[in-house]
Amino acid sequence: xxxxxxxxxxxxxxxxxxxxxxxxxxxxxxxxxxxxxxxxxxxxxxxxxxxxxxxxxxxxxxxxxxxxxxxxxxxxxxxxxxxxxxxxxxxxxxxxxxxxxxxxxxxxxxxxxxxxxxxxxxxxxxxxxxxxxxxxxxxxxxxxxxxxxxxxxxxxxxxxxxxxxxxxxxxxxxxxxxxxxxxxxxxxxxxxxxxxxxxxxxxxxxxxxxxxxxxxxxxxxxxxxxxxxxxxxxxxxxxxxxxxxxxxxxxxxxxxxxxxxxxxxxxxxxxxxxxxxxxxxxxxxxxxxxxxxxxxxxxxxxxxxxxxxxxxxxxxxxxxxxxxxxxxxxxxxxxxxxxxxxxxxxxxxxxxxxxxxxxxxxxxxxxxxxxxxxxxxxxxxxxxxxxxxxxxxxxxxxxxxxxxxxxxxxxxxxxxxxxxxxxxxxxxxxxxxxxxxxxxxxxxxxxxxxxxxxxxxxxxxxxxxxxxxxxx
Numbered sequence: 001x002x003x004x005x006x007x008x009x010x011x012x013x014x015x016x017x018x019x020x021x022x023x024x025x026x027x028x029x030x031x032x033x034x035x036x037x038x039x040x041x042x043x044x045x046x047x048x049x050x051x052x053x054x055x056x057x058x059x060x061x062x063x064x065x066x067x068x069x070x071x072x073x074x075x076x077x078x079x080x081x082x083x084x085x086x087x088x089x090x091x092x093x094x095x096x097x098x099x100x101x102x103x104x105x106x107x108x109x110x111x112x113x114x115x116x117x118x119x120x121x122x123x124x125x126x127x128x129x130x131x132x133x134x135x136x137x138x139x140x141x142x143x144x145x146x147x148x149x150x151x152x153x154x155x156x157x158x159x160x161x162x163x164x165x166x167x168x169x170x171x172x173x174x175x176x177x178x179x180x181x182x183x184x185x186x187x188x189x190x191x192x193x194x195x196x197x198x199x200x201x202x203x204x205x206x207x208x209x210x211x212x213x214x215x216x217x218x219x220x221x222x223x224x225x226x227x228x229x230x231x232x233x234x235x236x237x238x239x240x241x242x243x244x245x246x247x248x249x250x251x252x253x254x255x256x257x258x259x260x261x262x263x264x265x266x267x268x269x270x271x272x273x274x275x276x277x278x279x280x281x282x283x284x285x286x287x288x289x290x291x292x293x294x295x296x297x298x299x300x301x302x303x304x305x306x307x308x309x310x311x312x313x314x315x316x317x318x319x320x321x322x323x324x325x326x327x328x329x330x331x332x333x334x335x336x337x338x339x340x341x342x343x344x345x346x347x348x349x350x351x352x353x354x355x356x357x358x359x360x361x362x363x364x365x366x367x368x369x370x371x372x373x374x375x376x377x378x379x380x381x382x383x384x385x386x387x388x389x390x391x392x393x394x395x396x397x398x399x400x401x402x403x404x405x406x407x408x409x410x411x412x413x414x415x416x417x418x419x420x421x422x423x424x425x426x427x428x429x430x431x432x433x434x435x436x437x438x439x440x441x442x443x444x445x446x447x448x449x450x451x452x453x454x455x456x457x458x459x460x461x462x463x464x465x466x467x468x469x470x471x472x
Contacts, residue, residue, distance in 0.1 A: 216265030
């Protein structure tokens, strides 16, 4: 890639060699190796995608479109197992590699020749999304020329303008296409915190932020007004009566100024609205009433030890499928729960004790959720409460409804198990052994349980009733 200006570094004559010269040379050599590896990986991933499409085309037993998707899932899972990665991420990488190699060959060639960087390639592909096939080559050539002049972060706007100028779609049409990609996601952080993100139409996002700001300001103004003296109160006035004094003391907390920042207030109000508020309009009925949507509440699965419940320790609890949460929050959630389920754990294997029945009962489902915690395909961490209970050996083929023949699979991996050559068997203790179409074997162990009840050698406290049901 050409650099801006003619400046270059040359050691001073007669001076000792720079102590960084060797380091820079090694970085340059490593960068060459990394570049070659990225090129090779992109070619390999693209070929993997083509192989999946060819295999799907040869198969006429599946519905059109579904076959190619299943084959793509299967090869992505195979590669993910080799790379110890997530199959969804690998499938996204395969799609991206196919786009680069097949749809933008000139861009791929420029990258291979190191005229542009990998970041340039990603920017060109992202900005060119949606362009018609007959103008894509022309766009690619002009985009390469732009990328050769500067680093990737400085050419994105120019590439966006180029794509908009060459595209046949109007802004309104492009907006409709972009609106279809709206989504919400969670990125789990540390210290019991996570980030909630959303891709929304600009007017919606701006309106949400403006409303949160207005509501946050109203909270601050209300607290400030409550804490200010009455306009009709003269200096030195004393309110007579013990009852009045008690009321003043009771209102002291309410009158205290709100010290939260605007960012904190916006975050708190957003949580209040989403978890406790009801929608203004029910789109299922078209009425202005909240309707049945007003009864929808968020569902979370929290696992914690009995010591944390009782306050004997401050160990964090686990929000299944997400991250750790602090003990105080866990106890508050526990206090509001209407039903507590006590699971008996084998003290040796630390897995739930078997419960057998004709079909999965509510108790079995709760037990298996506690055991699995997430989808049992290697690398997948979709929470069990968002998964389906699958018979490892199909019920139609004689598989029993038994906790060691049941496991949670997300919809993606459940259907992949059904429609591709991936096979799975349970080898005892809830451990799953997966065999890929190429014969590679991956073992998915039972997650370490977060809840474990142990017998108290001292027995129940004096005066307690042994037959009294447990509080949770």
